[in-house]
Amino acid sequence: MIALVDVNNFYVSCQRVFEPKLEGKPVIVLSNNDACAVARSNEVKALGIKMAQPWHQLQDVARQHGIIAFSSNYALYADMSNRVMSILRRFSPDQEIYSIDECFLGLDGILRDHTELGREIHQTVLKWTGLPVCVGIAPTKTLAKFCNHLAKKRSQFAGVCEWSKQDEESQLRFMQEIEVGDVWGVGRRLTVRLNEDGIYTVADLLRADPDTIRSRYSVVLQRTVLELRGQPCIELEDTAPDKQQILCSRSFGQPIHSEHVLAEAISTYVARAAEKLRRQKSAAGALAVFIRTSPFREKDPQYSKHIVVPLSQASDDTLQLTKAALWILKRIYRPGYAYAKAGVMLLDLQPNSGIQGHLFLQGADPLKRASLNDAMDRINRRWGRGTLRLTSAGFNHDWKMRQNRVSPCWTTRWEDMPVVR
DNA sequence: TCTGGGGTCCTATGCCGA
DNA sequence: TCTGTCGGCATAGGACCC
Incomplete structure (x- = not known):
C-alpha cells in the first residue's frame, strides 16, 4: 500500500506560514524573472487564473481583485520542504521524495488503520510546520495520486482519501x-x-x-x-538515483546583445552546474551550451543554437568545463540578436572516482585542481553562492533575472528571522 | 516592457557490422 | 562479391512530471 502526501499550493502556503495575514486572500507566486504564475492560492484558482499564465497578462485582474504576488524564494521553499520530508520520514522508512512538495510513503507492514495514519500525518505536518497537506492512499502510485486529487478537491474527505475504504x-x-x-x-x-x-x-x-x-x-x-486497475507497475524508489544530466539555464532580466556579457552568464551557469556535479560525485563526459532569442518577440529576428562537445576526458573541474563552454559560445554566438536566455548542460555523467585517462593528457595537476574546486565549494557553501568565482563570471550581473517581489528568507538567514513582539 | 527551470523516459531514425 | 536483413547503438525529439 502506498500513500502520496502533497502540500496544498506549496509555495503560497510557505509564504502564508510567515505572514498569516495572507490567509483567505488571493496570493500567487511567480516563476523566475517574475514571469509566470507557478503557484496559486484557492482564491486565485477560483478567479480562473491558470497555471503558468504570464504575470504581465494578469495586471488588470490582479489590480481588480487585490492579488498579492511574490517572486519565488527557493531558499525558503527548500528549507520548508526539508522540514516536511523529515517529519514524513517518521511515519514510514520507505520514502520516495518525488518533488519539492510531494512524497510517496510505503505503508506495507504498517498495521494500523491507514486512514487514521493519514489523519495523523495531516495533523502533525500542520502543527509542526504550519503547512496543509493532503494524503491519498491506494495499492498503486497512480491510484494514490488519484486519491490525493480526491482528497484535495472534495471536502467530504477532509484531506485524507483511502481507496479501499470506498x-x-x-x-x-x-x-x-x-x-x-x-x-x-x-x-x-x-x-x-x-x-x-x-x-x-x-x-x-x-x-x-x-x-x-x-x-x-x-x-x-x-x-x-x-x-x-490496481496492478502495481511503478515501483517505490527509496534511494534517489544520481542525475544523468545536469542543467543550469536562466532567462535574462533584459535582452543581451554582447558576447562578453553572454560569457559572464555562461560562466556563472557552469559554476553552478559543476557544483551540483561534484555534490553527487560525478564527472561530465560531455557538455552543451545553448543561447536563444525570445520566441515571444515575434517581430525580432530569431536565433537559437546549441552545440554538444564530448570532452577528451570526463571532468568535474569548473575551470576546465568553463573553458569548454566558452569555446562553444564563441562558435554559436552571432552578433545582431537580442538574446533572452542561455544555458549549460552537463551530459554523459559518470562516477568521478574512476575517470578514464589517456596518453595525451596535459594541463593542471588533477589533484591540485580537485582541492581547488573543493575549497571553492566550501567557501561558497559557508559564505554564500558566488563568493568565490572565476573572473569570467563577471561582477556587474545586470543581466540577472528580475525578482522584484521576493519575501524574506525567514528560516535560512539571520537578518530575515521573524521577530515576535 | 513583461511568457520559468529542471528533470526523466520512450520512440523514431539512421548508421554500422555481422 | 553483392545485396538484403537484422540487431545494437547513438542521437534527436517529443511527451510527461513538478
Whole structure:
C-alpha cells in the first residue's frame, strides 16, 4: 500500500506560514524573472487564473481583485520542504521524495488503520510546520495520486482519501466524474488523442484494453491503465538515483546583445552546474551550451543554437568545463540578436572516482585542481553562492533575472528571522 | 516592457557490422 | 562479391512530471 502526501499550493502556503495575514486572500507566486504564475492560492484558482499564465497578462485582474504576488524564494521553499520530508520520514522508512512538495510513503507492514495514519500525518505536518497537506492512499502510485486529487478537491474527505475504504459504486462514480487529463501521466497531448478515441474520463481509460493502449499509444500509458486497475507497475524508489544530466539555464532580466556579457552568464551557469556535479560525485563526459532569442518577440529576428562537445576526458573541474563552454559560445554566438536566455548542460555523467585517462593528457595537476574546486565549494557553501568565482563570471550581473517581489528568507538567514513582539 | 527551470523516459531514425 | 536483413547503438525529439 502506498500513500502520496502533497502540500496544498506549496509555495503560497510557505509564504502564508510567515505572514498569516495572507490567509483567505488571493496570493500567487511567480516563476523566475517574475514571469509566470507557478503557484496559486484557492482564491486565485477560483478567479480562473491558470497555471503558468504570464504575470504581465494578469495586471488588470490582479489590480481588480487585490492579488498579492511574490517572486519565488527557493531558499525558503527548500528549507520548508526539508522540514516536511523529515517529519514524513517518521511515519514510514520507505520514502520516495518525488518533488519539492510531494512524497510517496510505503505503508506495507504498517498495521494500523491507514486512514487514521493519514489523519495523523495531516495533523502533525500542520502543527509542526504550519503547512496543509493532503494524503491519498491506494495499492498503486497512480491510484494514490488519484486519491490525493480526491482528497484535495472534495471536502467530504477532509484531506485524507483511502481507496479501499470506498465502496465499488463510489469508486466507479469518482472515475466517471474525473477527466482523463487529471490522471498522473496523461498530459495535454495525450488528452487530445484519447478524446479523439472516445476516452474522456478516468473510467473510460480504465476500461480500455491495455494491449490496444500499448500498440496505439505507448508502454507508458499501458502501465497507467494497469495501475488504475490496481496492478502495481511503478515501483517505490527509496534511494534517489544520481542525475544523468545536469542543467543550469536562466532567462535574462533584459535582452543581451554582447558576447562578453553572454560569457559572464555562461560562466556563472557552469559554476553552478559543476557544483551540483561534484555534490553527487560525478564527472561530465560531455557538455552543451545553448543561447536563444525570445520566441515571444515575434517581430525580432530569431536565433537559437546549441552545440554538444564530448570532452577528451570526463571532468568535474569548473575551470576546465568553463573553458569548454566558452569555446562553444564563441562558435554559436552571432552578433545582431537580442538574446533572452542561455544555458549549460552537463551530459554523459559518470562516477568521478574512476575517470578514464589517456596518453595525451596535459594541463593542471588533477589533484591540485580537485582541492581547488573543493575549497571553492566550501567557501561558497559557508559564505554564500558566488563568493568565490572565476573572473569570467563577471561582477556587474545586470543581466540577472528580475525578482522584484521576493519575501524574506525567514528560516535560512539571520537578518530575515521573524521577530515576535 | 513583461511568457520559468529542471528533470526523466520512450520512440523514431539512421548508421554500422555481422 | 553483392545485396538484403537484422540487431545494437547513438542521437534527436517529443511527451510527461513538478
